[in-house]
Amino acid sequence: MTNKIIKTLILDKSIRLYFTDNTKMLQEIMELSKIKDKTCYLALAKAVSIMSLLSVTLKDNQRISAVITLTDKNYKMYADTDAEGNVRGYVNQALLKAPQQKNSNSTLQDFIGTKASIRIMKGFETNHFTGITDMPYQNLDDDFAYYFKQSEQTDTMIQTKVKLDSVSYLFKSYGIYAQALPGAEEGALDLVREQFEAENLAPLLLSMNDAGIEKALNQRFNSCKVLEHKPIQFACHCSKEMFYGFLYSLSIDELQKTIEANTSIDTKCHICGRNYVFLPSEIQTILQTR
Numbered sequence: 001m002t003n004k005i006i007k008t009l010i011l012d013k014s015i016r017l018y019f020t021d022n023t024k025m026l027q028e029i030m031e032l033s034k035i036k037d038k039t040c041y042l043a044l045a046k047a048v049s050i051m052s053l054l055s056v057t058l059k060d061n062q063r064i065s066a067v068i069t070l071t072d073k074n075y076k077m078y079a080d081t082d083a084e085g086n087v088r089g090y091v092n093q094a095l096l097k098a099p100q101q102k103n104s105n106s107t108l109q110d111f112i113g114t115k116a117s118i119r120i121m122k123g124f125e126t127n128h129f130t131g132i133t134d135m136p137y138q139n140l141d142d143d144f145a146y147y148f149k150q151s152e153q154t155d156t157m158i159q160t161k162v163k164l165d166s167v168s169y170l171f172k173s174y175g176i177y178a179q180a181l182p183g184a185e186e187g188a189l190d191l192v193r194e195q196f197e198a199e200n201l202a203p204l205l206l207s208m209n210d211a212g213i214e215k216a217l218n219q220r221f222n223s224c225k226v227l228e229h230k231p232i233q234f235a236c237h238c239s240k241e242m243f244y245g246f247l248y249s250l251s252i253d254e255l256q257k258t259i260e261a262n263t264s265i266d267t268k269c270h271i272c273g274r275n276y277v278f279l280p281s282e283i284q285t286i287l288q289t290r
């Protein structure tokens with residue numbers, strides 16, 4: 001059951017509980033990210049895993065995107081998703097090229113630092129809400145939960161587990177998201193967190209069918225129900241139009257030269273690796289509008 005979010009209601013419909021094995025999707029995204037630094041790799045993987053869980057909280061053509069600015073403000077990580085479960089994630093060029101952490105044991109906490117922030121944009125193309133919070137926990141999971149508490153006044157519990165193999169390749173990823181609904185008892189989310197941690201419950205549940213999941217959940221939490229499975233996948237929304245901006249950034253002289261040499265300009269999306277080629281005739285059109 002990979003690349004699907006399992007949506008459930010537990011504790012007498014007072015808690016929304018979503019969980020996923022998003023290993024395949026994350027492997028694809030992390031491969032494209034080209035990140036060499038292990039801690040940076042882990043951080044992006046966790047951020048993207050969190051985003052994939054948030055996709056099921058969206059409706060219609062809503063989108064949610066997060067920008068994580070590390071303590072060193074030059075370094076940023078991006079992750080976004082939509083209601084269709086399309087997920088992306090990448091880091092900026094400065095972070096990609098940053099000197100690798102010398103100490104291979106450097107922690108996520110050190111990597112994020114004490115002055116990092118999360119900025120989240122949520123809504124529709126034309127109408128969205130932006131919120132920003134700092135990252136007091138320096139571990140992403142609790143920082144995102146903190147964001148939802150501060151900006152949307154919702155009590156949320158987020159847990160992501162990312163396992164790397166001996167060559168720092170992602171080989172397993174799980175994510176759990178729980179949200180308290182009106183009527184949830186005080187401390188209910190802590191109970192869910194403790195139970196999942198104590199038993200490593202996510203992989204167990206993900207190995208079961210719906211009937212098995214409901215039975216296993218009912219043994220631990222009251223009156224549980226599996227609602228649906230929602231697919232998630234890596235998808236980049238880039239288009240050729242987005243790369244016209246790059247061409248506009250070139251000088252008239254440079255554009256003129258490529259036309260004279262009858263060569264095309266190749267551009268590449270650094271998120272998905274897709275190539276966009278601009279033919280001399282298209283470059284001519286750009287020149288005419290300048």
Ligand SMILES: [Zn+2]
Pocket residue numbers: 236237238269270271272273274
């Ligand atoms: Zn792309």
